[in-house]
Amino acid sequence: MQGFHVLVAGVEPTARQSVPQAFRVSEVVALDAAGLHLLREGDGEPRATGLAPLPCLALFATPKTLPLMREARAWIAAQAAAPVPDVVLLDRKSPPAFVERTLLENLAAANAALAGSALRQARRVARLRAEVEMLGAVRAGLDRFVGETGLAQLKRVFSTATPDFETQIELVHGAPLRQVLPVAGTGFAAIDLACTGGKRRGSFVARLTLLEDGEVLAEWRVPTPAQDGWVRLGLPVAHAGLLRTLCLVVEPASEKSPCANLALGAHQPLPAAQLGDARTGLPIAPHSLAFRLYAAVPGTTPPHSADTLMPVAARKAKPVPYALQALPAEDLARVAETDPGTGGPNLLFVADVAAILCRPGAGGRIRAACPAGARGLMASVGVHADTPSAAVGVLGVDAGAAEPALQRVPVSSGGVEEVSLLFPEPLREARDILLSAEAVDGAAEGAWVVFRDLRIYT
Known part of the structure; x- marks a missing residue:
């Protein structure tokens, strides 16, 4: 009172x-x-x-x-x-x-006015909760749509020179380092860091921050790698904020742990692109860290691999049931010709369009590209030729000692056909994806069968 x-x-x-x-x-x-x-x-x-x-x-x-x-x-x-x-x-x-x-x-x-105000506020809270639930349902529906349409993929948007692991930088206690990332923040989903392994190397902490205001978007604790190689750090949701400047800050995990080493990229003439001191922003070396950057559809759950390291306290994303997931470009690039001939290359990977081109009569395979649990495969198949032509595209998986499961689709110039292959049961282990082309009567010389939008049904 x-x-x-x-x-x-x-x-x-x-x-x-x-x-x-x-x-x-x-x-x-x-x-x-x-x-x-x-x-x-x-x-x-x-x-x-x-x-x-x-x-x-x-x-x-x-x-x-x-x-x-x-x-x-x-x-x-x-x-x-x-x-x-x-x-x-x-x-x-x-x-x-x-x-x-x-x-x-x-x-x-x-008191009656106060009770009425409390009731109105409670109704507003109830409406806000309903809107939050609705937005959650929309988000889940967007994730499902992105997965079913094959848009759920990580696209490499930047890469430094391949590191030789001879040019390294040692992380020192009390001296965090900052690397500005030359990509827009919207859509950012993952980064690969080239780390040196060994028993005498320690763990380190990596923080993704906004350069303009210093806000920390994510923090990873990276354990000591067993050997030299790439370590992928992923976000649970692709960044959907404003176009801000992203930077990565790295430092040892603790003063008691040994120092960690990161591989450096090629020489960088621009000071803004060089590795710098996190406190002053001044470059400490004419190089950048060796890294690779990936993007996905903003605001959606990226299709991370099982070995991707997620941020501290990040919730593990629930897998979207019965979805189509696009085969990453890194897996497509591993395609190898089954029987290389002497008449020139009969199988090509075109990175710009993420497509595999195959001559009629030739074939190739992508080893262990169809993961365990997969229920089927899909791809878009067409023909590329100087003159109107036709061919048959073949998509399948290696079944080990048994006959491979194959699906054929006739294709001709001016059109694209969808070929799908459903398995009788989910795969128990990873299998090779088989791609081949068969010639038909009257086909033009120099024709290629084009495989695009390879998707795995899970």
Whole structure:
């Protein structure tokens, strides 16, 4: 009750004594440019305040002080966000019970208004929760759509020169290093770091930050690699923020652990691209870290591999059931011709369009590209030739000692056909993907069968 104010002006002492001691009673003396002049019991002189005494439970005045109290009420109402009670007139004949009844009625009205406000806020919270749930359902639907349409893939958007692991940088305790990443923040999903392994190497911490405001987007704790190689650090959700400058800060995990070594890339003439001190931003070497950057559809769950290291405290993404996942370009690049001939290359991988080209009569395989648990394969097949031509595209998986499972589709110039191969049961182990082309009568010389958009049904 001590928070409620009761204002009086010229009322009789008996009426003033009827107000319970739990309320803060103040005498209104004047109102001018300095504010409202109030006199509380025990104070020697009135004090001017520029703040309205809120919450105000009651205003009591006499016929003589009514104009002053009305001005005070208007002044309080101009500053208050809550309703202010009306002025109540008191005279010598007003019984003490009248004051108490007025206070109780106003207190009940204030409690009812507070309860109504709480109810409105509860309804707003309920609506917000429903919107959050709806957005969660939309997010899940977007993830599913991205997976089913084959858009769920990690695309390499930048890569430094291949490291030789001879040019290295040692991470020193108390001296974090910063590497600016030359990509837009939107869509960023993963980074590969070239780490040197060995028993005498330690673990380190990597933080993805925004250069403009220093906000930490993710933090990884990278254990000591067993041998030299790439370590992939992934985000649970592809970054969907504004176009900001990303940078990676690396430092040893603790002072007790041995120092870690990272491989350096090629010489970088621009200071902004060079490896620098995280505290000053100044370059410490004319090189950059050796790294590879990957992007995915912003705001979706990227299709990370099982060995991808996720940030600290990141929730493991639930796999999308029964989805089509695009085969990464790195796997397509591993395609090898089954029986290399002497007449020139009969199997090509074109990185710009993520396609595999095969001459009729030739074939190739991508080792262990169809993972365990896969339920089928899909691909878009067409023909590339200088003149109208036709051929047969063949898609399949190696079944070990048994006959391979194959699916054939006739294709011709000017069109693209979808070929799909469903397995009788999910694969128990990873299998090789087989691609080949068969010639047909009247086919033009120099034709290629083009395999694109290879997707795995899981």
